[in-house]
Amino acid sequence: MNRAIVLGGGFAGVLAAAVLARHADDVILIETDRYPPGPRPRRGLPQSHHNHVLVTGGARALQALLPGTLEALYARGAHRRGLSGGALILAAQGWFRRIDTEAYLVACSRGLLDQVVRERALGGGAVSVWEGAQALGLVGDATRVTGVRAGRVGGPARTFQADLVVDATGRRSKAPRWLAELGAPDVEEAGVTSGLAYSTRVYQAPPELAGGVPAIMIHPGPAQGRPAQGATLFPIEDDRWVVTLTGTRGGEPPADEQGFTRFARCLRHPIVADLMAAATPLGGVRPYRDTANRRRFYERARLPAGFLATGDAVVAVNPVHSHGMSVAALGALRLDRELTRRGFDPSLTPDLQAAVAAEAETSWRMAVRQDGGHAGGADERREASAFERRIRTRLARAALSSPELAADLFHAQTLIQAEARTDTSSRSRALRGEPDPLLSSPEAIAQFPGLHAWWLSRSIPPVTPVRVPVGGEIPRR
Amino acid sequence: MSLRINDSVVWQETAEGVSLYDIDTGAFTTLNATAARIWMLIDSDGEREPIVSKLSQEFAGGNTAVSRRIRADVQDFLGTMIERKLVEEHPA
Numbered sequence: 001m002n003r004a005i006v007l008g009g010g011f012a013g014v015l016a017a018a019v020l021a022r023h024a025d026d027v028i029l030i031e032t033d034r035y036p037p038g039p040r041p042r043r044g045l046p047q048s049h050h051n052h053v054l055v056t057g058g059a060r061a062l063q064a065l066l067p068g069t070l071e072a073l074y075a076r077g078a079h080r081r082g083l084s085g086g087a088l089i090l091a092a093q094g095w096f097r098r099i100d101t102e103a104y105l106v107a108c109s110r111g112l113l114d115q116v117v118r119e120r121a122l123g124g125g126a127v128s129v130w131e132g133a134q135a136l137g138l139v140g141d142a143t144r145v146t147g148v149r150a151g152r153v154g155g156p157a158r159t160f161q162a163d164l165v166v167d168a169t170g171r172r173s174k175a176p177r178w179l180a181e182l183g184a185p186d187v188e189e190a191g192v193t194s195g196l197a198y199s200t201r202v203y204q205a206p207p208e209l210a211g212g213v214p215a216i217m218i219h220p221g222p223a224q225g226r227p228a229q230g231a232t233l234f235p236i237e238d239d240r241w242v243v244t245l246t247g248t249r250g251g252e253p254p255a256d257e258q259g260f261t262r263f264a265r266c267l268r269h270p271i272v273a274d275l276m277a278a279a280t281p282l283g284g285v286r287p288y289r290d291t292a293n294r295r296r297f298y299e300r301a302r303l304p305a306g307f308l309a310t311g312d313a314v315v316a317v318n319p320v321h322s323h324g325m326s327v328a329a330l331g332a333l334r335l336d337r338e339l340t341r342r343g344f345d346p347s348l349t350p351d352l353q354a355a356v357a358a359e360a361e362t363s364w365r366m367a368v369r370q371d372g373g374h375a376g377g378a379d380e381r382r383e384a385s386a387f388e389r390r391i392r393t394r395l396a397r398a399a400l401s402s403p404e405l406a407a408d409l410f411h412a413q414t415l416i417q418a419e420a421r422t423d424t425s426s427r428s429r430a431l432r433g434e435p436d437p438l439l440s441s442p443e444a445i446a447q448f449p450g451l452h453a454w455w456l457s458r459s460i461p462p463v464t465p466v467r468v469p470v471g472g473e474i475p476r477r
Numbered sequence: 478m479s480l481r482i483n484d485s486v487v488w489q490e491t492a493e494g495v496s497l498y499d500i501d502t503g504a505f506t507t508l509n510a511t512a513a514r515i516w517m518l519i520d521s522d523g524e525r526e527p528i529v530s531k532l533s534q535e536f537a538g539g540n541t542a543v544s545r546r547i548r549a550d551v552q553d554f555l556g557t558m559i560e561r562k563l564v565e566e567h568p569a
Contacts, residue, residue, distance in 0.1 A: 387489050387496035388505050424485065427500045431487050 001025045005148055005162040007135045011325050012311025013168030015332035018121035023339040027127045030150055032134045039112035048110035049286045050200040051234050051242040056103050057415030058326020061333040066120045073116050077237025078108035081215040083410040088214045090269055092222045093397040095444035103410035107234040142183035145306040163346045166308045173313035184304055188297040194318040194371040196291045197252035203241045203279035210239040214448050218267050227251020231272040255287035291318045293367050299357040306346040315360035317367035326415055330359040398430030479569045480519050486563050515554050
């Protein structure tokens with residue numbers, strides 16, 4: 001008879017518990033909160049009011065772990081939007097054309113996602129869920145974790161023996177301190193401040209647009225030295241939209257209603273502000289500032305057997321990348337495969353930890369590279385030269401209309417593992433040929449007939465078309 | 478044997494030397510001033526001997542030891558570039 005205890009009943013913890021229930025005789029999930037009865041935000045998860053999407057890699061992993069989950073989400077009102085086929089995107093270099101790249105995102109409220117996943121992961125009764133309980137420390141020594149001290153919130157603590165303890169308590173995990181108390185070595189940590197702040201508000205869509213709008217993303221422009229400001233609008237269940245405004249230092253989005261509206265109006269294109277004006281706000285503006293990229297390198301430490309960390313407790317990237325839940329799902333799927341291959345053997349936790357960390361590696365590197373930090377590996381970041389910036393700008397401009405380059409971009413962003421960079425001729429054309437003409441704003445919006453018809457029908461005159469010039473001469477050859 | 482910059486390389490002279498982008502691998506490379514001079518000679522002359530000869534005239538000043546060193550350095554550089562498929566060498 002073996003037992004696994006999972007600390008933290010959020011998305012990563014629930015998936016880890018569901019996986020362990022296939023390999024251990026007894027699985028206990030300890031969660032500080034009480035789960036809400038419906039698809040509502042959880043008290044201990046302040047970010048649950050903000051937008052949460054699954055990207056393709058995570059959605060596929062979730063479906064592999066819990067078949068039918070995506071169908072259940074869609075049946076409850078979640079939306080799938082292709083990238084860029086189902087998304088109106090103003091990137092730094094201009095508007096994307098609609099291109100089917102097989103990459104997509106799944107948008108719904110965090111409350112709905114958590115509830116559907118909990119129902120499917122824990123509904124079978126194979127996991128004992130202790131709500132309103134909290135872990136207070138690990139039990140064991142520097143070579144072996146043998147359990148946890150836990151109890152009802154505010155109540156006395158007891159020791160619970162376990163062959164495997166999984167920490168899924170997120171960004172604020174206390175596990176490094178608990179391990180140190182057992183005599184284990186320090187866990188190396190890395191942090192890269194994104195400098196990004198965001199504010200979110202949920203809206204009820206107007207009836208004429210309730211049938212569905214594309215996902216909308218207004219990225220910061222290419223201007224150097226100025227705060228980067230942007231916005232996203234994602235349709236979620238019950239004909240609602242979740243609007244998130246983002247800004248870097250000096251350009252943070254306000255958390256008051258008037259400032260929120262004004263910020264959206266001043267972006268590179270006012271489509272999000274126009275849609276906000278036509279919709280009905282549901283609740284206030286909620287700011288969020290905890291956007292630093294943080295990683296604990298558990299896999300590099302000589303840790304006691306019987307301990308494993310997963311989810312945001314290991315790697316938590318800037319939420320703007322929308323990778324958190326997807327990386328958790330990929331980690332859980334990898335854990336399942338490793339346990340299937342190796343069997344439930346707590347002495348193998350260093351290997352399991354390395355496998356879980358490997359699933360987060362792509363997301364970590366991508367996030368810290370974009371946020372101007374070091375990934376913690378050998379390839380330390382250096383400042384891009386003017387030549388590099390010119391090449392990257394040309395490629396990014398070409399990706400707006402090139403199916404191959406757009407697929408490369410969105411496959412990477414959505415954590416699809418398949419190697420997409422096989423066609424180099426499209427890159428060659430992008431660098432040596434004349435770029436496709438940029439879409440004007442009306443042309444970009446016209447790609448989505450329902451949205452376009454609504455946009456034209458408004459009494460407000462259309463704004464001046466945005467065509468973003470792309471600088472840089474064509475390199476030789 | 479003739480030398481030729483691979484079609485998959487996009488490159489540009491810069492204030493620091495030459496910057497390269499390999500379309501096949503997505504890798505950027507920066508050549509310092511000395512390597513950039515060899516690169517430019519590959520582009521203009523396309524053969525090993527003229528490259529070594531011109532560099533020797535420019536830098537050796539008749540000193541055979543320096544000329545030998547230049548020849549060795551050019552061969553090393555070309556070997557690296559060919560290995561990385563940034564430069565191709567074909568029968569003339």
